[in-house]
Amino acid sequence: MNKNNFLNSNDTLFVSSWIDSINRISKEVNIQAILDFVLEQEKQGKITCPPNQKIFSAFLSCPLDSLKIVLIGQDPYHHPGQANGLSFSVPLGVKIPPSLRNIFKEIRSDIGPLRAEHGDLSSWASQGVLLLNSLLTVNAYEPASHKEAGWEAFTDAVIADISLHQKNIVFLLWGKFACSKAKLIDDQKHLILQAMHPSPFSAYRGFFGCKHFSKANTYLKRCNKEAIDWSIQSQSHLDFPDYRDIQ
Numbered sequence: 001m002n003k004n005n006f007l008n009s010n011d012t013l014f015v016s017s018w019i020d021s022i023n024r025i026s027k028e029v030n031i032q033a034i035l036d037f038v039l040e041q042e043k044q045g046k047i048t049c050p051p052n053q054k055i056f057s058a059f060l061s062c063p064l065d066s067l068k069i070v071l072i073g074q075d076p077y078h079h080p081g082q083a084n085g086l087s088f089s090v091p092l093g094v095k096i097p098p099s100l101r102n103i104f105k106e107i108r109s110d111i112g113p114l115r116a117e118h119g120d121l122s123s124w125a126s127q128g129v130l131l132l133n134s135l136l137t138v139n140a141y142e143p144a145s146h147k148e149a150g151w152e153a154f155t156d157a158v159i160a161d162i163s164l165h166q167k168n169i170v171f172l173l174w175g176k177f178a179c180s181k182a183k184l185i186d187d188q189k190h191l192i193l194q195a196m197h198p199s200p201f202s203a204y205r206g207f208f209g210c211k212h213f214s215k216a217n218t219y220l221k222r223c224n225k226e227a228i229d230w231s232i233q234s235q236s237h238l239d240f241p242d243y244r245d246i247q
Contacts, residue, residue: 014056014059014060015059015060015063015064016063017063017064017065017066018059018063018064021064021158021161021162021165022059024161025154025157025158025161028157029150029153029154029157030150031154033150034149034150034151034154037146037148037149037150038052038055038137038146038149041139041145041146046139046140046142046145047080047139047140048137048138048139048140049076049077049078049079049080049082049083049137049138049139049140050076050083050084050085050137054083054084054085055085055136055137056085056136057084057085057086057125058085058086058087058125058130058131058132058133058136059130061085061086061122061125061126061131062125062126062128062129062130062131064162064166066127066128067128067130067162067166067169068127068128068129068169068170068220068225068226068228069128069129069130069169069170069171069172069216069220069228070129070130070132070159070162070169070170070171070172071087071088071124071129071130071131071132071172072087072132072133072134072159072171072172072173072174072178072181073087073088073131073132073133073134073178074133074134074135074144074175074177074178075133075134075135075138075143075144075146075147076133076135076136076137076138077090077097078138078139078140078141078142078143078145079140079141080140081094082094082097083138084120085136086121086122086125086131087131087132087133088100088103088121088131088198089119089120089121089122089131090118090119090120091120092118092120093118094118094119095119096116096118096119097119098199098200099197099198099199099200099203100119100198102198102199102200102203102207102208103198104116104232105208106198106203106207106208106209106210106211106212106213107213107230109208109209110211110212110213110214111213111214111217111230114230114231114232115231115232115233116231116232117232118232119232120232121232123229123231123232123233124228124230127226127228127229128228129228130162132155132158132159133155134151134152134155134156134177134178134181135147135149135151135152135155136151136154136155137149137151156181156184159171159181159184159185160184160185163184163185163186163189163190164186166190167189167190168189168190168191168219168220168223168225169189169190169191170190170191170193170216170219170220171185171190171191171192171193172193172212172216173192173193173194173195174194174195174196174197174198174207175196175197175199175202176197177197178194178197179194182194191215191216191219193210193212193215193216195207195210195212196210213228213230216228
């Protein structure tokens, strides 16, 4: 498939407000070739994390016209059933991972008591937080196994397109990898907040005490945008399309 025609047969993978952005990106990045890579891995018996219908969850859960914050992760959790297509997030019923527990700990320290009975961050996404991993897929039990698929070119293009075409967005960059994306963002138009990664190996060296959650909300209010409610709300979930069914 010609990369310029990607959305002609895949437009249900993204909510309508993303279409212009994805069309621009697909002229530079062959998204179909990335998905072909994933499909080829599955033909070899590999299990994809997250499940195929969740690969583009970040874009389906957070419409571009409501975007306020971009939270950049690296690659999905690689244990089956753990990744749900949103960075740092896990499905309902899955044990909260250590990095996410540290995120909740910082929220409590920063803005006060936090209701967080699970690790599904869908309620953040629905308020305008784009929970974007740099790599959208990985083979089960093989961290960074899709690094060569081309996902990083795609997500870098997403970040750059948001920076160029949107305004007053907060970018949360945690850890060396995420902070390397700052070069893609216009800091005259947006707020870039950088800190150490919330992993137990680094959280005490600069993540705890960063106060990014209150800083983000202060900036949003100053830009006449509604602040994010960082509490974790239970909600029903959409069944997103499987990209293999609509190619």
